[in-house]
Amino acid sequence: MRLALRHISLASVAAVTTTALALTSTPATAATAAPAPHGGSGGGWTAAWGVAHQYPGTPEGWPPNWSSDGFADESVRQTLRVSSAGSQVRVRLSNRYGTKPLVITGATVGRTGEGAALRPGTVRTLRFQGGRGLTVPTGKDAVSDALALPVRPLERLTVTLHFAPGGTGPVSYHADGLTTSYRAVGDRTRDTSGRPFAGGTSYAYYALSGVEVAGSRTDGTVVTFGDSITDGAGSTPDADNRYPDQLAERLTAARSRLSVVNSGISGNLLLSDSSCFGEKGIARFRHDVLDRPGVRTAVVLIGINDIGGGGQPDFGCGTAPEVTARSVVDGHKRLIRMAKERGVRIVGATLTPFKGAPYGYDTEAKQKLRKEVNHWIRTSGAYDAVADLDRALRDPADPDRLLPAYDSGDRIHPSDAGMDVMARTVRPQLVDDDR
Incomplete structure (x- = not known):
């Protein structure tokens, strides 16, 4: 059941919905909470756990919420x-x-x-x-x-x-x-x-x-940003086996004082809003990543849904346009500019294999797009560092496909073992005072 739902989350992409809620600036009153401080050093506070929010609703085929x-x-x-x-x-x-x-x-x-x-x-x-x-x-x-x-x-x-x-x-x-x-x-x-x-x-x-925590010296927060792969789809529920969780475990074992926050949203796109799967990445990056207290590093893994879901039929959440490698790269460049303006280090992760994925993701043209974007991530020097998750997870005998040992079973989301490989690949690209 949950595998089918994850397929829908990746394939269902949408343009900006007319029912999307405008963000208001209601003033604080005696009965109203004061605006929450955000960003930078956080006044001594460090984000120690978090999730990214999205519009309320239940996409067709998903379990009730x-x-x-x-x-x-x-x-x-x-x-x-x-x-x-x-x-x-x-x-x-x-x-x-x-x-x-x-x-x-x-x-x-x-x-x-x-x-x-x-x-x-x-x-x-x-x-x-x-x-x-x-x-x-x-x-x-x-x-x-x-x-x-x-x-x-x-x-x-x-x-x-x-x-x-x-x-x-x-x-x-x-x-x-x-x-x-x-x-x-x-x-x-x-x-x-x-x-x-x-x-x-x-x-x-x-x-x-x-x-958020305070009172102990930390080296800041690593915020992982992306779609369902970052969100943990494919990992075991109630086991904290998402790749950001396993990254936090590795950092703790190494006595690092970096914390990790997961700002992935299943089904999320870099360039298009979705009534089901949240604001587009270039719009939510500031709030969900850069405004976290103590943020020091962002790890970006996003664009698979733009490539795989672009031009697909409406699965109940609208449609998203087809993309080009250039448009996806331009979206990544916008994230990089925003991070550098805040003094936040930004790590780019290559887009992972999806050969055999359902709902029209796996076509020759879309595989070509993924490879073009990955070539730019690897070679442009635009990111401060690169975590090559594509190379870490792919099957050497069939590089467009996840290695079976790392496949949760749906050909696109890594298993618990795959999530561990992701954490091991990201870890060396982080900078902290203990290394």
């Missing part, structure tokens, strides 16, 4: 794994693509137990400008107050949000979270047993978009 209906007098419990240490944490919430102000009446963070359970004695109340609740304006992010909570690299935390009885309407979310989220009726933010959450699960993240 809760983004369209939203929540009314319900608690949503979401688990994550931080990638760096700190003595303080704060939580970032997003209403970037919601339809009305998002009212949250309570929020907690605790250390993760089994399933929806929390470790007893670890639950802490999150506050926002001193209060327990907040309203996040449409099109905005908000961040909690600092909370004294020591965390270690690769430690799992659980955030529980209670949404007001009046109803949220459609909520900003991340679709392919690959980590089980739970919901329950009423305010269950301090429940440790997890039993009230037995009624419903989802693999998406809702409103929650980041966790």
